[in-house]
Amino acid sequence: MIIVLSRSQTGTKRKQTLVKYIKTLTVLLLTGTLLAVGIIAGLYQYIKPDLPSVEVLKEVRLQTPMKIYTQDGQLISQFGVKRRIPVTLEQMPQEMIQAILATEDSRFYDHPGIDIIGVFRAAVNLLVTGEKSQGASTITMQLARNFFLSREKAWMRKIKEMFIAWHIEQLLTKDEILELYLNKIELGHRAFGVGAAAQVYYGKNLNDLSLAQIATIAGLPKAPSALNPISNPAASKERRRVVLGRMLTTGFITDAQFQQAANAEVSAAKHGAEIQLDAPYLADWIYSQMLERYGKEDAETKGYRVYASVNAEHQRAAQKAVLRNLHDYDERHGYRGPVKQLWGQPVMAGDSSEKTSEQEATSGSSAQTASTSWTRQAITDYLQQQPGYGPLEPAVVVSTQERQITVMRASGDIHVISWDGLAWARSFISDTEQEPEPEVATDIVTQGAHIFIRFNDELEQWQLAQLPEVSGAFIALNPDTGAVEAVVGGYSFYHSQFNRATQAERQVGSNIKPFIYSAALEEGYTLASIVNDAPINQWDRSSGLAWRPKNSPEVYDGPIRLRKALGRSKNVVSVRLLRAVGLDNLIEHLAKFGFNPEELPRNESLALGSASLTPLEVASGFAIIANGGYAVEPYVIDRIEDEQGEIVWQANPKLSEAALSRWIELHQPNPEQSQDSMDAGATIVPESSEAMPELAPQVISEANAFLVKQMMQTAIYGGGSWNKGTYWQGTGWRANNILRRDDLAGKTGTTNDAKDTWFSGIAPGLVATSWVGFDDMSRSLGRTSRNQYLINKNPKKYNWLGNAMVGGEDGARVAQPAWIRFMQQALEDVPEAQSSVPDDIISVRIDRLTGKLTQRSDHTARFEYFIKGTAPDQYVERDEFVDPFQQTEQQQETDNGSIF
The missing domain is CATH 1.10.287 (Helix Hairpins)
Known part of the structure; x- marks a missing residue:
């Protein structure tokens, strides 16, 4: 059916x-x-x-490096492994946000931290290819990984990442998440965040970047090492095109913008922080103090902004003065030869039993040099691997002419160095001997020599140079506050990190004498006191030897006033003063200036400067003389700010009386209120949110400091009469000859065999110490013979200051020029200021030879300062009076003797 x-x-x-x-x-x-x-x-x-708690993201602290600035806001350095410049979302250019969103997470504002579409796409890709080539990470998931997880491609890590991302989305807004991401993401070359990447790759702020540069940075999160434009410019350019294509697809840019940016040249190059003042010794000193205060982790990651007490212009002046001074010394002692001979035959220098290590290295390499010249590419490749130091640049001699050479720099640039830049380079034999002056260029270098060159500002051209073997240090302080105004620890921090200004303890030589004279004033001596400048012979029974301290040079004036004795740095007078004061009393007095009594030698060599001190300690001692007797404490950090610019620490130095008076005057209430308060019988206190600074302890009297400074002024200006032939010069006369000011005071210092040389001086608002010597303490600074080429190319007055000086080296020749050059700039706009006379100081006319009162007003007399009650009460008798102008020629020559 x-x-x-x-x-x-x-x-x-x-x-x-x-x-x-x-x-x-x-x-x-x-x-x-x-x-x-x-x-x-x-x-x-x-x-x-x-799973970690994402609550920490509410108070997340990005690891931001510490930055160090000058007092006037110029960046000196930054410390921290990770470079990061935090930027708010509002401060970022819109194109940067669009590029990141288009490339990394176009549905960022639509998903809850997990992009289901992206996950499905990644799953299909895995089924089809069998590879985990697509991670489906949203920006929130990347943030989760960057803060809490690793980059390992594992299922469990991805699951954790999703859960953490979902938590983050519940805790923070989308804008907060995006801002954290843009500041956290690693972008290669230690740059973290787009702000740092803009600086590292282009040396710019974010808002100054082009579209092509923005797209380059936006393409980096996928593979910072493989896609960055410095390590792999071709891959970076291709990745940039992908980023721009996605921006075009999402409608962020037009086709014209795409074409222009996609075809732009790769312009990236590695940049450091925007250093405005390269002062590494200063930066390292501050960095070490920050480590002591906060520890390495917090100091380098909490984003502290540290402001130094140093003024940028003073620091530049000090650095320039020290470098020029060391080159001057080095060049007048001769040329030690090229760094290396790359091809050809080196210059055969004269025989010397005292070759330096640099010469030995050069001569030792000559046997391995090539016989034919190198190609241009080979030269630049070689030079780009060679170090430079400060103003010194490596170069290679590519040809020589009769009196000039042609050199190539690492950049490939070619320069001709004329005879003016070569002629100084007579061969170095030893610290005390130089070869005759060169006649042609091949007496100095030959083709194929690896040399150093530097740009000479005075010649306005490049010149042959060498890395000085001699070392130097310089430090300047504000004597009223202790604020460090400038510090230089050596020729180049990148050659030697040892800060000689703060760490090198060297014998101070005659720089100790002002402090000894200060002790003598405490014992009743005056500036007119007569001390016998005559040889000392003291037999030591224990050693069987006689101690014979000598003047330098060995000129003795007989009875001499204290003022003149310090001005001319008489060694035997210093010894006699030590004996008069007593060794124990002297050491006790020196301790008042901050010198550790446990480290001072307990013998009479102390009078000649056998004590070892750092330049910082010496300058601090002279600050007490400069400010009226107050022991201010040196400091180099003015304030510390956190990332938000809030002050977390502020220096509060104890001040000298003069500085405290100025502070009170500056912070006084307005005049009307002051008058009302006085009428009402109220006590006037300064109106200020700042706490009133404390007064520094006074360790010597104002009168004592004033009188010592007077004697130090004589060291610069001398005394006597030109017309009457009685004029004499102090050891620091070059300062007066060049600076032409009447408000300077100073003291030279030279140790035995000129192993250490010093100059410390006082100027309005500044006290500074300059030191020069070899790091090898057994090495003497030596002497030089005449070099006519150096004399000819120096302006006449600077022959007394620069590399043209002849003879034995000492504090005035070696250390003082740096002090003078620094003060030339530091005092340029500072008016002259005479010291005020303390209330307990009087002035009377004295006889120059006897120190007694006189009624004469000619060249035999002068006005002298005394503490009340210490002035002489006897007049010079007729039979005591001697007119120096009528002395024998021999005595006149003695009185006009050496400038040491």
């Missing part, structure tokens, strides 16, 4: 089957969903103990 179903019955059957399938599918979907939820819940419970 055949059953025929109607069309309606067939449709009903199909509907029933479809409903059945839908029900089954629904059950399966619900079961699958429940199962997925169960699995996810189970996974969550399983890994929950290992």
Whole structure:
């Protein structure tokens, strides 16, 4: 039997089957969903103990490097492994935000931290290819990984990443998440965040970047090492095109913008921080203090902004003065030869039993030099691997002419060095001997020599140079506050990190004498006191030897006033004063200036400067003389700010009386209120949110400091009469000859065999100490013979200051020029200021030879200062009076003797 179903019955059957399938599918979907939820819940419970708390993101602190600035806001350095420049979302250019979103997470503002579409796409890709090439990471997930997880491609890490991302989305707004991401993401070359990347790759602020540069940075998160434009410019350019293509697809840029940016040249190059003042010795000193205060981790990552007490212009002046001074010394002692001979034959220098290590290295390498010249590419490749120091640049001699050479720099640039830049380079034999002056260029160097060159500002051209073997240090302080105004620890921090200004303890020589004279004043001596400048012979029974301290040079004036004795730095007078004061009393007095009594030698050599002190300690001692007797404490950090610019530490130095008076005057209430307060009988106190500074302890009297400074002024200006032939010069006369000011005071210092040379001086608002010597303490600074080329090319007055000086080296010739050059700039706009005379100081006319009162007003007399009650009470008798102008020629020559 055949059953025929109607069309309606067939449709009903199909509907029933479809409903059945839908029900089954629904059950399966619900079961699958429940199962997925169960699995996810189970996974969550399983890994929950290992999940970090994202609450820390509310108070996240990005690891921001410490930055050090001058007092006037110029960046000196930054410290910290990670470079980061935090930028708010509002401060970022819109194109940067668009490029990141288009490339990394175009649905960022639409998903809850996990992009389901992206996850599905990655899953399909895995099924099709079998590879985990697509990670489906959202920006929130990347942030989770960067803060809490690793980059390992593992399922469990990805699951953790999703859970953390979901937590983050519950805790922070989308803008907060994006801002954290843009500041946290690693972008290669130690740059973290887009702000730092802009600086590292382009040396610019974010808002100064072009579209091409923005796209380059936006392409880096995928693979910072492989795609960065410095390490792999070709791959970076291709990645940049991908970023720009996605920006075009999302409508962020036009086709014209795409074409222009995609075809732009790769312009990236590695940049450091925007250093405005390269002062590494200063920066390192501050860095070490920050480590002591906060520890390495916090100091380098909390984003501290440290402001030094140093003025940028003073620091530049000090650095320039020290470098010029060391080059002057080095050049007048001769040329030690090229760094290396790359091809050809080196110059055969004269025989010397005292070759330096540099010469030995040069001569030792000559046997291995090539016989033919190198190609241009080979030269530049070689030079780019060679170090430079300060103003010194490595170069190679590519040709020589009769009186000039042609050199190539690492950049490939070619320069001709004329005879003016070469002629100084007579050969070095030893610290005390130089070869005759060169006649032609090949007497100095030959083709193929690796040399140093530097740009000479005075000649306005490049000149042959060498790395000085001699060392130097310089430090300047504000004597009223102790603020460090400038510090230089050596020729080049990158050659030697040892800070000689703060760490090198060297014998001070005659720099100790002002402090000895200060002790003598405490014992009743005056500036007019007569001391016998005559040889001392003291037999030592224990050693069987006689101690014979000598003047330098060995000229003795007989009876001499204290003022003149210090001005001319008489050694035997210093010894006699020590004996008069007593060694124990002297050491006790020196301790008042901050010198550690436990480290001072307890014998009479102390009078000649056998004590070893740092330049900082010496300058601090002279600051007490400069400020009226107050022991201010040196400091180099003015204030410390946090990332938000809030001050977390502020220097609060104790001040001299003069500085405290100025502070009070500056912070006085307005005149009307002051008058009202006085009328009401109220006590006037300064109106200021700042606490009133404390007065520094006074360790010597104002009168004592004034009189010592007077004697130090004589060291610069001398005394006597030109017309009457009685004029004499102090050891520091060059300062007066060049600076032409009447408000300077100073003291030279030279140790035995000129192993250490010093000059410390006082000027309005400044006290500074300059030191020059070899790091090898056995090495003497030596002497030089005449070099006519150096004399000819120096302006006449600077022949007394620069590399043209002839003879034995000492504090005046070697250390003082740096002090003078620094003061030339530091005092340029500072008016002359005479010291005020303390109330307990009087002035009377004395006879220059006897120190007694006189009624004469000619060249035999002068006005002298005395503490009240200490002035002489006797007049010079007729039979005592001697007119120096009428003395014998021999005596005149003695009185006009050496400038030492």
